[in-house]
Each structure stands twice: as C-alpha cells, then as structure tokens.
Amino acid sequence: MPTMRSALAALAVFGALLPAGCAPSPPTAPAGGAAPGPRAAAPSGANAVTVTLRVAVPASTPPSDVVHVAGDFQGWNPGSAAHALVRQPDGRWQIALPFEPGQAIQFKFTRGAWAKVEKGPIGEEIANRALVVPAGGGAFDFTVATWADLGTVVGTVEVFTHAPFLGGRTVRVYLPPGYAAGAARYPVLYMHDGQNLFDIRTSFAGEWRVDETCEQLIAAGEIAPLIVVGVDNGGASRVAEYTPWPADGYGGGGGDAYLDALRLVLKPEIDRRYRTLTGPNHTWMAGSSLGGLISVYAGYRHPETWGRVAALSPSYWWDDRHVIAWAAAAGRQFLARFYHDMGTAEGGSPDLNGNGVNDDVDDLRAMRDVALAQGFTPDGDLRHVEAAGGQHHESAWAARLPGALRFLVGTSTTAGVP
The missing domain is CATH 3.40.50.1820 (Alpha/Beta hydrolase fold, catalytic domain)
Structure with a gap:
C-alpha cells in the first residue's frame, strides 16, 4: 500500500x-444570540399575491407541537406567531402569506425553535428551501423528512x-x-x-x-x-x-x-x-x-x-x-x-x-x-x-x-x- x-x-x-451534500446550509438561526438577519422587503400590498405553503410532517411529530415557517422574509425567526401554520384535516400544515410577484424567498420549517428545525431523510442538514413567487401566487406542497430533535x-x-x-x-x-x-x-x-x-x-x-x-x-x-x-x-x-x-x-x-x-x-x-x-x-x-x-x-x-x-x-x-x-x-x-x-x-x-x-x-x-x-x-x-x-x-x-x-x-x- x-x-x-x-x-x-x-x-x-x-x-x-460527513455525507456529501450535508455541509451546513446557508445560516438560518442567528449565531450566538445575535440579532436576526435582514428581513426581505414586505410586499407593497397593491401588487401582492398570495402564496400558500402546505407541508406534510413525520408521524413522529408530537401532536401538541405547532409547525412554523422561518425565512429571509421575516428575519429567520423560528417561532414567530405570525408565521405559525394551521393543521388541516388531512394532517398537513398550511399558511397563506403575501409576497411580491417575482420575489425570491428562502425558508425552512421548524417546530418553533432552531433546535427543532427540519432535517433530511437521514438527519442531515439540508439547504434552505427556495421559491420564486409566480405572478399569480399559488399553492406549494412540501414534506419534512425528519426533525432535528426527534x-x-x-x-x-x-x-x-x-x-x-x-x-x-x-x-x-x-x-x-x-x-x-x-x-x-x-x-x-x-x-x-x-x-x-x-x-x-x-x-x-x-x-x-x-x-x-x-x-x-x-x-x-x-x-x-x-x-x-x-x-x-x-x-x-x-x-x-x-x-x-x-x-x-x-x-x-x-x-x-x-x-x-x-x-x-x-x-x-x-x-x-x-x-x-x-x-x-x-x-x-x-x-x-x-x-x-x-x-x-x-x-x-x-x-x-x-x-x-x-x-x-x-x-x-x-x-x-x-x-x-x-x-x-x-x-x-x-x-x-x-x-x-x-x-x-x-x-x-x-x-x-x-x-x-x-x-x-x-x-x-x-x-x-x-x-x-x-x-x-x-x-x-x-x-x-x-x-x-x-x-x-x-x-x-x-x-x-x-x-x-x-x-x-x-x-x-x-x-x-x-
């Protein structure tokens, strides 16, 4: 040899x-307790369109927990009450948010804290989810593979x-x-x-x-x-x-x-x-x-x-x-x-x-x-x-x-x- x-x-x-593709995604949680990152510009209102995010979660998700979305459009706050999703009769979680057409957003789903952020199928770090808002808005479906703490x-x-x-x-x-x-x-x-x-x-x-x-x-x-x-x-x-x-x-x-x-x-x-x-x-x-x-x-x-x-x-x-x-x-x-x-x-x-x-x-x-x-x-x-x-x-x-x-x-x- x-x-x-x-x-x-x-x-x-x-x-x-470390598995390939498991390098940490772009930072989401504020490091060391620092202030949240810059918030993307809010829609003006007149041109805003509605984007509905629907997400399926693992069966292991505690029934008392609430799913949130954290992203660059709200300062990467993992537990914002304004960005809590609502459980639907089919078990999925859903939220409707206003955005400007063409706005590029990045986000992840959490259960209210970065210690409870979504992970990949084998528990690996995943990249931020990304979406460019269509001119007419629309509904988008996602699936959480695992949670960091479960x-x-x-x-x-x-x-x-x-x-x-x-x-x-x-x-x-x-x-x-x-x-x-x-x-x-x-x-x-x-x-x-x-x-x-x-x-x-x-x-x-x-x-x-x-x-x-x-x-x-x-x-x-x-x-x-x-x-x-x-x-x-x-x-x-x-x-x-x-x-x-x-x-x-x-x-x-x-x-x-x-x-x-x-x-x-x-x-x-x-x-x-x-x-x-x-x-x-x-x-x-x-x-x-x-x-x-x-x-x-x-x-x-x-x-x-x-x-x-x-x-x-x-x-x-x-x-x-x-x-x-x-x-x-x-x-x-x-x-x-x-x-x-x-x-x-x-x-x-x-x-x-x-x-x-x-x-x-x-x-x-x-x-x-x-x-x-x-x-x-x-x-x-x-x-x-x-x-x-x-x-x-x-x-x-x-x-x-x-x-x-x-x-x-x-x-x-x-x-x-x-």
Whole structure:
C-alpha cells in the first residue's frame, strides 16, 4: 500500500465521513444570540399575491407541537406567531402569506425553535428551501423528512448492555415485524458501528436506516424477516477492534480479540435473549470501511460462526492489502454468500498506478478475483458491486444497503444457500 493513498484512508480509520451534500446550509438561526438577519422587503400590498405553503410532517411529530415557517422574509425567526401554520384535516400544515410577484424567498420549517428545525431523510442538514413567487401566487406542497430533535427509529429496536461484553458495550437489536406475537426463530445479522445504524440521534454523520430498510423490504417480501444486532464501536478502540493486523502509522491489530468477544460472549447472550437460528447458515455479518474489512476477515477466519458476509466500501488497503493475500491463502472455508461493494468516487478517486481505475476499486476487483478462484460464482454466491459515483459515508451506504440485503438475506431462511 502507498504510504498515503488518499485523505480518505486516514479519515476512514477514525470513523465515517460527513455525507456529501450535508455541509451546513446557508445560516438560518442567528449565531450566538445575535440579532436576526435582514428581513426581505414586505410586499407593497397593491401588487401582492398570495402564496400558500402546505407541508406534510413525520408521524413522529408530537401532536401538541405547532409547525412554523422561518425565512429571509421575516428575519429567520423560528417561532414567530405570525408565521405559525394551521393543521388541516388531512394532517398537513398550511399558511397563506403575501409576497411580491417575482420575489425570491428562502425558508425552512421548524417546530418553533432552531433546535427543532427540519432535517433530511437521514438527519442531515439540508439547504434552505427556495421559491420564486409566480405572478399569480399559488399553492406549494412540501414534506419534512425528519426533525432535528426527534429520533428516526422505525419498528422495534431494543438497546441493552451486557457487562461481560467489551466492558458493557452498547448493543442495539432490531426485531422484525411480528416478532412479539409469534414463536418463529430468525436469522441474525451482526453489524458494526451500531451508533450509525438505526437512529440519527446517536449517529456520527447520518444513519444507515437499517430499521426503515428492513421494514420496507420485509413488508414487500424482498427479504426474509431477520434480527439485526448493531454493536456500537468503541470510539478510540475502533481501529484496533476492526483490524486483524496492525498497519504502519495507524496501529490496530486487535480484530481477533474483538471477534472472540462477538462469538464467545455476545452471540450466546443474543441467542439466550432472542429466538434465533443459531448456526452459520443463519448467522451473518456486515459492516463498512474498517467494519467491512473485519467482516470479510470474520467470514474467512470463523466460518463455523459466520456463514454470510457483506462489506460496503471495505478497507482492503489496510496493511498493504494484507487481507487479500491472506484470504487467498486461507481458502474459501464455508462462506455461503459474499457481498462487497465500492463507490467509484471514494476518497477523491485516487489512481496511483495510473490504470484509470480508482485504487479502492482495484482492491475490490483483486478480492473478487480471489473469491472467483476459490469457486465463488458471480451473482450466485458472490455479489461484486462497483457503485458509479458512490462515496464513503453513511448516506452512500444507506443507499446501497437494500441491494446488499436482498443478496445477503434473500427470501428464504432455510439452511444453505436459498
């Protein structure tokens, strides 16, 4: 591996990057308690037209809260009584305001404070909404994806700690629809960076929407119901836990101890607490970046435990691409399904060997070739995805997760490869 393949290599070691498009929008809330910004000129009255703003809000919106609109036309006041919307019989909120034809306005919806401003689908910052007022005014519809102060958990996600497991590390468990009412047992997918999987409030830079995605795919019959176990990363210990070997300049190398904790301490506790299918046919692992690296390593190192793995943007570059040569020497072992992917625009698309291909994609192809030589078949038990324009962050992984789950999980929970 080159000493520094890209800025991504260093940043990915310490956690997910800020999702593209998630840079803060133009300032809305007055900074540091300063006076509100300049207010756009009020309509003269004679030429004013009426603009009606209608907005649908998430089901999680507290029924006692009131939706407001804050914008450059009223000094960006998030709780102005004059700009409170009225709830309609269909559940949407509405306000009619006068503007000059051709007036350009910017605005956002709040629940009365900047701490309760609207956010994007995975909790990310969004740009100010913008509208140029038509000559005749009109009605305009909007949808709030999430609120800054509300969690984004969908379905059932239980959170617990187990003292013997990594000093009481937080574990987050998604249970499929119908779990509480039935007696069925389910396959289990273990995932890393648990903080980023289910809830924007606990995430570093956006969430994977694992709960939403599972609920949708299960309801559509596109995947079988499953349990997802999200294991929080250890912060400062993340690099050590997610790497099988140390790398010059980065440290690491505690992956075996981490996997031992998962398989010997956490897995028995999960199997005790929940109705699980316990064998390797039904025990799987997935992660991204270094979490993808340790997932692939786990599938080769402990085939008696993990029978399917998914690695999104795996850090195959770690320790001079050690895992690629190691997997070739280890042999296929049991692995029944192997998914991996890489965005073509990760890390600024470094191409140090000058072959016209992102170096990270080169590594992905090298691991694919190892798997093919071991008897994996393309789109049979191996799925290799090069995501055009894909980047290295939670929103990119959230977008690729449905495809990964469709392949990894499938629609059957019977033993072996469906």
